[in-house]
Amino acid sequence: MSHAVVVGVDGSEPSGAAAAWAAQEARRSGRPLRLIHAGAAEAFAPGEPHDEAELLPRAVLAVRDRIARTLPDLEITCRHVSGNPAYVLAAAGARDGLLVVGSRGSGGFTGLLVGSIALRTAARAHCPVVLVRAGADGGEAASGEVVVGLDSARPCGELLAFAFGQAAARGAALRVLESRTVPVGPYVTEAPLDQREIRDSLAAAELTRLQDTLAPWREKFPEVRVEAEVTAWPAGRALVEASRGASLTVVGRRTSGLHAAAPWLGGVTHAVLHHAHGPVAVVPHD
Known part of the structure; x- marks a missing residue:
């Protein structure tokens, strides 16, 4: 069982x-x-x-x-x-x-x-x-998207497998959010680019890295429509806002490293559990 x-x-x-x-x-x-x-x-x-x-x-x-x-x-x-x-x-x-x-x-x-x-x-x-x-958005009959928070620098297979699997089973889109802050600058380059162009280029590079991380999972779940987004908002706030109308919000919980000795929920996961507008899944991973 x-x-x-x-x-x-x-x-x-x-x-x-x-x-x-x-x-x-x-x-x-x-x-x-x-x-x-x-x-x-x-x-x-x-x-x-x-x-x-x-x-x-x-x-x-x-x-x-x-x-x-x-x-x-x-x-x-x-x-x-x-x-x-x-x-x-x-x-x-x-x-x-x-x-x-x-x-x-x-x-x-x-x-x-x-x-x-x-x-x-x-x-x-x-x-x-x-x-x-009880009474929150995203109840048992909800048909909204599945939302997952991800760090593309340390991608987690267990987290993505669960999120993609839930989206596939529900016939829902998967919205992948990563919180990244591009430094304001000023930047010094040899190319004739203004500061805004440099920041936009750096933001585009972050999105490309996220898309590259998701590429194998898109191939494994071709039926799932994926929306990848890099946001400057803090991760907890971004996920709470994205949970409005979502059928499920997925976050991770590390079980290795400094947190292996005792049960522990990270700050982002703790915030999402308390403030999300619908069901939240906590996925344990190394």
Whole structure:
């Protein structure tokens, strides 16, 4: 079941939105859907018989039943797992799965996945984690573009593979953003060029490098229409603005180097998680 779409549910509105998003993703990708309720279980007397469903809140069972009615052909399991929610969900996603959790955006996380728990889940998981906020743009039926932030100086295969794959599965365009600031100058050259021409030439060179980075992926996913853009805006601000109307915004999380010893979300990823206008996918990579 490692290839399943796993979603954390607690019966709250944000987790309901996450479950609906996860169900559509499971249907689209042909994978089973696993609903996980994590935390403390209902207390029973030693040896007292009880059914697994008794460990689940009615609101969680209602979410399961609603998805089953809407997508009757979808393989669904729903279970309670005792333990710290961040650890439980990160483990449930495994390496080859996709983990989905509910989010309130800049106000934090409600219900079981409260603030730091959801952020710690995204920082610990070995698979991509999608955070979904109830009532935000880019919900389960959204048909907007997929947005991804990239550094062409250190291109990440895992990040691009996920973003291109999501765009292909959705039949959506992929918008690739890179934040680069061209120095103001002044520039000294032997050629008779004014300062504006030099800056434009340097900006064009940055865009060419980005296009070169994307070339192999365009060949691998010829059906995906790609829009590459180099912006002078800070990366976090650029991605938050681009997330308006997007079906998904994709950011990375480094797991090697200085960040290998402890779970960590970078500043850009942290900002996008709190302020994006739609679902955000966090992809772990070396």
